[in-house]
Amino acid sequence: MKQSERPTTVVSEKTSDGRRSKVIAGFVVTVLLTSFVAATYGFGFYLFAQIVTDMRKDLGFGYTVVGTITAAGQLGFLLFALLGTWLSTRIGGGQVVVGSVALCGLCLVLLPMTNSIVLIGILLTVLGGTAASVYVPLVELVGRVIDYRHRGKVLGLVSSGTSYGVFVNSLLVPTFVQQGNWRGLWYSVGAGTLMVTAVAAFTFVRLGLFRGEDEATERAMHDGAERNTSARAGWRMVLVRWVVIIWTMKFLNGFACMPFQNYLSPYLREGLGFNIDFAAQVWGAIGVIGMFAGFAVGWLSDRIGVRASLVMCYTLFFISAVLLVVAPVGFLPMVSGVLFALAFYPIYGLVPAYVSKSVSGAAATVIFGVTNITQGVGGILGNYTAGFLKNLTGSFMWYYVVIAVATVILGTLTLRLPREGSPESAIGKRKETAVPGMAKDVAHAAG
Known part of the structure; x- marks a missing residue:
């Protein structure tokens, strides 16, 4: 025995x-x-x-x-x-x-x-x-x-x-x-x-983690599966509804998040009359919180889901922008900065987490690569729009109104996403053929 x-x-x-x-x-x-x-x-x-x-x-x-x-x-x-x-x-x-x-x-x-x-x-x-x-x-x-x-x-x-x-x-x-x-x-x-x-x-x-002959051989043996995760499949993601939503969200992230950060100090000092010490304290709080917020919210997303975590972040982002519009007095701008930090850093980890839990291989690389492009375009347009509104109205406040509206749109788009790892979010999945590793991922999600 x-x-x-x-x-x-x-x-x-x-x-x-x-x-x-x-x-x-x-x-x-x-x-x-x-x-x-x-x-x-x-x-x-x-x-x-x-x-x-x-x-x-x-x-x-x-x-x-x-x-x-x-x-x-x-x-x-x-x-x-x-x-x-x-x-x-x-x-x-x-x-x-x-x-x-x-x-x-x-x-x-x-x-x-x-x-x-x-x-x-x-x-x-x-x-x-x-x-x-x-x-x-x-x-x-x-x-x-x-x-x-x-x-x-x-x-x-x-x-x-x-x-x-x-x-x-x-x-x-x-x-x-x-x-x-x-x-x-x-x-x-x-x-x-x-x-x-x-x-x-x-x-x-x-x-x-460097591709070699062994991986090439393995990929050749799984030709049918490779078609679903190939770069060609990735470039066709424009036909997939949730991918287009993700690209749109990243554009709006760049449009709202980057100008919020770039114009916060000028708005606090020139628009609201706070001194440099207070502005520095707000930035210090954002930096310290940012060192832990990404991991903390990422940990939470592994338990309650990426979509729920994104909605939470956009809610915090919305409150942060609204405070700078309706009540930018006393200690409230510091509260706004704290809420911004709790939302800003996690957002940039949650979106790739959603992609990683929904698709693998080259298709994931292409999808996420395009999100960086749309985010960059959104950041450029957002910074330009913020400067334009400042010249037009004499205040940065109106762009924070725009940011608040953008966060509402982002929250709505998040609710339109399928659950990460679900069959609805699988890329190129057919009845007989699944993305390598996707079956295991979906099983994890279902469990």
């Missing part, structure tokens, strides 16, 4: 070891992906915005140049979102992610080596682009490594990576700037980014 039990014991031990290895791999990949977003989003333009005054004094350029560089960075974001989507479906998401982080680190190191503002502008434009191309393949990678029931919290944490990058900036900037060494600051964050890139490349190779 004991001898017959031995094979079962060995199998159990192997199963336990396999699960432990998967958990460790998931943790390592989560940390790396979060650090990628921290580097590409948190450094680059966010660092440039913090030390632009010191760079201007040293290099002698004006705010017209700053505005031109900012616009070029947004253009770089859109171009790299397209390029990252195209490359991910051909050479693999792992290669695109690591390549983007490596390019980011290289630009960060090269930037302080020149006094030419033209070259600095080009490097910052590329940095803005790497923020897009590193984000596009995240859905694919998370779908390959992270269990269905944990994807919301993981993508929520990754979406908060920007806050961690900005936090690192806030620790480094005073030390370097006080010594008049803004160039050393760029070198430091660049060297750190390149070190993370090296660790990531080694880890991705060990975990098999």
